[in-house]
Amino acid sequence: MKIRTKLILSMSVLIVFIMLFLLAVIHVQFYISRDFAYLEKKDTFESLRKEFEHYYRNHGDSWENVGSARFEYSGSFAEIVLSTDGKSLYQQGKLSADELRSDGYMLALNEEDRRIGRLYVMNDRQYKIYEFKTMWYGMLPNIGLASLLFTCIAALLTIFLLSWRLTSPIRKIIKGIEIIKKGDAAAVFPEQRKDEFGAISRALREMNDSLADAERTRKQLMSDVAHELKTPLMIIQGELELAHETGVSLSAAKQASIHDEVLRLSRLVHDVLELSRLEAGMTELRPRTENLVALLENLTTKTRFMVEDKQIQLSMYAEEEVILVSVEKSRILQALYNILTNAIYYTNPGGQIRVLVETVHLPDQLQPYARIRVEDSGVGISEEDLTHIFNRFYRADHSRARPSGGTGLGLAIARQNLLAHRSWIEVQSVMGEGSVFTVYLPICDVPCR
Known part of the structure; x- marks a missing residue:
């Protein structure tokens, strides 16, 4: 049902209700x-009642011949009816007994504790009020119809104008949605309004902006993936075409080079799929209780050959020998490995990297946390790059050749793995002095499953 139709029906019901309400008010006001x-x-009323009760007692507790009797105070009343057992014994005035019983003022007549009859009376003022009510009721159908017709016409005009104004922002919102459906991001909504339509418009605009950002991210991802795939594919294609044209078999060095590029492609595809699953929440964790200190010692041992090649000093310090955490070992190791290798990549030969792990109590958390700090003396990260380093394919060192590094997904995968463990990562850096990556993991107070 359209808004205009609803408004017409609502106004019609309101008009009927107002008419009935006025009728009820007039009726109540009469009484x-x-x-x-x-x-x-x-x-005067009480004197008339006493006069009738006195007549009853003086005639041997009877109303005999009361219809022809004369009463002193009856002259003050325009209408009088004496009724006993549903019969009218005395009547004065123009109204019928039934009309007076319905609208007259009732005076109960009693003899000791016994009801002997009822008087229904109207004085001059009450009779005038009754006449006005009767006249109004007689005119009400015609007045009601005329008023209803006039009100309906005025209401319909008002409703059409009002509904047109009310539905105007809705039409603009629908038009904007249709524009979005056609793929045009430049949709215009009535955001300047201060009412609910303005709030809806702002929400739609924010949703549209989010969709546009998501589309830009998707396009950027496709571009980045294509760019990352391009270099190794060109190398492989070039080597194979050269061997085909010259008829010379590939040397061991060429085969090793092609193998390295194939591994690079395989790692890139694996990382993209892994990050997509993590961001979509499609990866189910199977946490177990692990000693975080032992995991970090194992990790530094595995990366020892990398730091030795660059003559980097790698050290580790643990506040305690055992810090229990509930994690999926492979995933938390993947996250920490990506953070540590990132520090190695960006630390110059002769530099140093320190890994520190300790237990901390955060002011806004109930349970204790394990804090892992990876400090390096590398090149550092600019403030402009700090907010983007966890994005896909983002590299703070834009001049660094891609073949010399990873896929550009390491930190993004690390962050998603940590989020899956109800953990988080922070980073601080100073250009030319180094960076500090800090990871917070919830600690198990008792061995957990």
């Missing part, structure tokens, strides 16, 4: 005015 007239002339 209030009637009772208020009684309070103003209460003595």
